[in-house]
Amino acid sequence: MTPGSNLPLNAVRVAVDVTAPVRLDVSGLLLAANGKVRSDDDFVFYNQPSGPGVTHSAAAGGGDTITVDTAAVPDGIEKIVVTASPDAPGATFAGTEPTGTVRNADDGSVLATFTPPQLGPETALVVVEIYRRNGAWKVRAVGQGYANGLAGIATDFGVSVEEPAAPAAAPQAPPAPPAPQAPPATAGQWGPPAGAPAPVAPPAAAPPAPAAPAAAAAPAPGSGKINLDKGRVSLQKNQTVSLVKGGSPLLSSVKMGLGWEPAFRGKSIDLDASVIAYGPDRKKVDNCFFGKLTILGGAIQHSGDNLTGEGAGDDEAITVHLGGLPPEVTGLVFVVNSFTGQKFSDVAKAYCRLLDAQSGEELVRFDLTHAEPRTGVMMAKLIRQFSGEWEMTALGEFVDSRTVRGMVKPAAKAL
Template sequence: MTPGSNLPLSAVRVAVDVTAPVRLDVSGLLLAADGKVRSDDDFVFYNQPAGPGVTHSAAAGGGDTITVDTAAVPDGIEKIVVTASLDQPGATFAGTEPTGTVRNADDNSVLASFTPPQLGAETALVVVEIYRRSGAWKVRAVGQGYANGLAGIATDFGVSVEEPAAPAPAAAPQAPPAPPAPAAPAGQWGPPAGTPAPAAPPAAPPAPAAAPAAPAAPGKINLDKGRVSLQKNQTVSLVKGGRPLLSSVRMGLGWEPAFRSKSIDLDASVIAYGPDRKKVDNCFFGKLMILGGAIQHSGDNLTGEGAGDDEAITVHLGGLPPEVTGLVFVVNSFSGQKFSDVAKAYCRLLDAQSGEELVRFDLTHSEPRTGVMMAKLIRQFSGEWEMTALGEYVDARTVRGMVKPAGKAL
């Protein structure tokens, strides 16, 4: 095939093998009529190998394979683009000729092949696309290159979005605060399985009439003495003046490239869990608002350059639904660079209205891995939230790969 050419598909299940003399990361994105993914579930790659009708696997003889079962692709999906990016940071496709081979996934017969010509400074490209036209499926040779890696492709197709201005305090949801979730006896995570969440009561009375929270447990720090600097595994109760902090808070996360290192694309996310440690939802650069606006993300920063927080996540604690009893804040290296290439990584909790810094945690060491759990917030029986510094590293390049290890860290 040549760039722009297309062929009808004679098979219901087709496999696209992408091979090259060097290691590639191959992915498939399911796109709706607007040319965008519907959610992060439509991004299929090695760390999230299955989506609706599309799977990722290692190809026999090297390379990766994206398999498309056209009969299982949802009606709202118009095309699946197959992309390739170089596994080596900073490398380009100059001198490298990746080839996409389309075959019948059931009998392995070759239907088409395509080698994008004249590649140079590109670090990622769309190889082919499987698309729907008048009820039939076709394959088109594309070969469109990107100089900004997989992040550039992700941005084009809606996995990433342009960074909006940080939410103004006045934009916070005005819904009445949710009641505290039922909590378990000491030593347990939550209520017994099957315990229903209580219905939300009417709006709470003004703060002066509310009963003060129980004092923080012995050995735990609260906010009465001002800003708290946490060490790894240390916990602070978000209680000030005897009352739990239930206003809006902002978790700021920041980093800088290590000395003589290139810019690094890190992504900050938060995962919300229920009392059974099961994920309720997650908020990240591709999903900037969850839980009815109770959690909002500032948008993606692709380099980490500049002073101050690189990404921020605002949490309206009083507006969280009762089924959310834990939050874990994570950072991932979307481009695959290791945290050993990062300097000055930190997280800090601020009062979203006043901007006052409440809690800070600075990572004092780094590991050559691609994900780190920075901190967790857990709702207590008495209604307040506790923040614990984690600083635990894992191998995961997206928030999807953080769900299980973060759940275990609760």
Template sequence: MTPGSNLPLNAVRVAVDVTAPVRLDVSGLLLAANGKVRSDDDFVFYNQPSGPGVTHSAAAGGDTITVDTAAVPEGIEKIVVTASPDAPGATFAGTEPTGTVRNADDGSVIASFTPPQLGPETALVVVEIYRRGGVWKVRAVGQGYANGLAGIATDFGVSVAEPAAPAAAPQAPAAPPAPPAPPAPAGQWGPPAGTAAPVAPPPAAAAPAPAAPAPGSGKVNLDKGRVSLQKNQTVSLVKGGRPLLTSVTMGLGWEPAFRGKSIDLDASVIAYGPDRKKVDNCFFGKLMILGGAIQHSGDNLTGEGAGDDEAITVHLGGVPQEVSGLVFVVNSFSGQKFSDVAKAYCRLVDAQSGEELVRFDLTHAEPRTGVMMAKLIRQFSGEWEMTALGEFVDARTVRGMVKPAAQAL
């Protein structure tokens, strides 16, 4: 298989063997429609070798994640299989892991995948087993993380627990802010095998409430025309089976404060690499970044007038590979709170045709000075996905948005 390719599974029970010249820690995470684990039970690894329909086993040649698709709960849409070098701080440079998907009953090989061009990555999503239209499939992923298993944990809603011996576990990034809907319960990520004993999962009584069901059935694309998003919903920028790689404009708009004549809001975009480190940001003081791949329309000091107040154009095909995520933010430089702003929204428009592709209306506000409106994330397959955020923070300039926006990726 090649990165991004997929094929249907011809077996009910499948085993994913992950092998490499070095010892790897292999895990499986069961993800709901929102792309997050539901609870501690959805994280399957060496210290918790079984979960709903998924098991972990270790052998001298490598670890195996076995998926019984008939036993996977209805609310689970995919199982991602991850790997990380067992040696603390080790990267995949010079190491070629291979994921082999087999029929778990007769041992026959269904597919194999060796991610190409690995280097500084310290953790990797190898493959994912997912259901689409009632059919189970396997997709080759090969997405690397430079911040270890903690990076994968953060992406999939697992909270990273601090072990008793700090040197034994990777440093974890700050946990992302919880969404307003009841969050997916967090699991515990223990230290690699052979190091300090992992932290025990929290008692059942302390588990958060189950996540609210995600609206709709999974991600949507642009095939049926304009998409209207609600908070935390995602749309894949794919039309007719092909990724949208043309120029798009993120238009951001608002109306003046209810009791004021003007309001100075500033729209910006922050570009991040796979390690969630800021690459650059585009705002009224820096109207072009990344060699012209992203351009800002300029500052609007009042919010008055029809149409978008500020716009940021992104030439998707020209965004350098070092950039994997874009977060669009709005700040109140004048210090007015968003609770005094009317009808804030963002919309993604085809820059050539002017056709509105995606729209997100901010239906509630908080008395704070900054809001993360939306994010665009580049998938390993090359396509981009847009997710509505609507998360408020206290920050009057784009500089104050860099850290919270990184956590939102």
């Protein structure tokens, strides 16, 4: 096929493979008559692999596939556009010739192929579109390039992936919630957090107490909890820190930076960081990840895929406006996944760290000291206490899941 050409489709189920000499991220967008998605659910990609009549899969021999079951596509959808972007951060299509191959999804026979010509500085591309015309389905070769990546394509078609305003404009909630009821202040929304009843000594890595009023230098009698009064806290697995400083709960904006490095020189690692928000019944409220950069009215914001966060080493960062979280959100679990299937045994120095989003001060750090040959890890959780304060617990629990969707159940159990 050549740019702009079209062909009728004689198969009900068609698969579009997009391959190239480099790794590509391939997506499908379901568009209504106005040329826009109806909602973010119409954006199908590796972290949201299914939509109405459209699925995403990774081909065994390399490349990704968008499969369209035309009989299952809703009546209000006029076309499905198939897009591609280089997986490497900042990479363009210069010197790369991606090829879209349209196949009968049932017998594998090739219906059409298309290689967009003369690509250069483009960082994303609409390869082909599957569309309705007079009650029949057709395929058109497009080859339209974008300079602002997959986010540019998604935004153009109505997906909400643009990064929101800076944290300084974040909403702030009243400084203190209603007074606690019968449960003690040390109890979390789902019962006592790890280590709450028993005293937990500050780890060796914590710096000595600075010159400060005597009341701030030691925990309250009988509480035994680590807080932020002594400066940065370094957690070990299953340890908990109360986000309280000077006797007041931290309700400002914080940033969870997550980072990792390859265990072997020259072997690239592509991981995705996400956060899942839960209610007091352990039911998922929402999740924030590369394909959904803002949730809960801007209270949680994702930096985007493969961007360097504040401070050396952060690969991705997630900002949480603690005071702006709706009351139905009582727990957050931060996870990292390897969609491409690389195991965490190929990852070195994975960590998460909590920072003050405005000053950049590092508050809490957790370094993953061991790895397992699995594709997902729950790094840490934040739980709102009955007293209104938040507590952070280091998890470091590995599971077999390549996407944030597969983390929802195990993360709920970890709360």
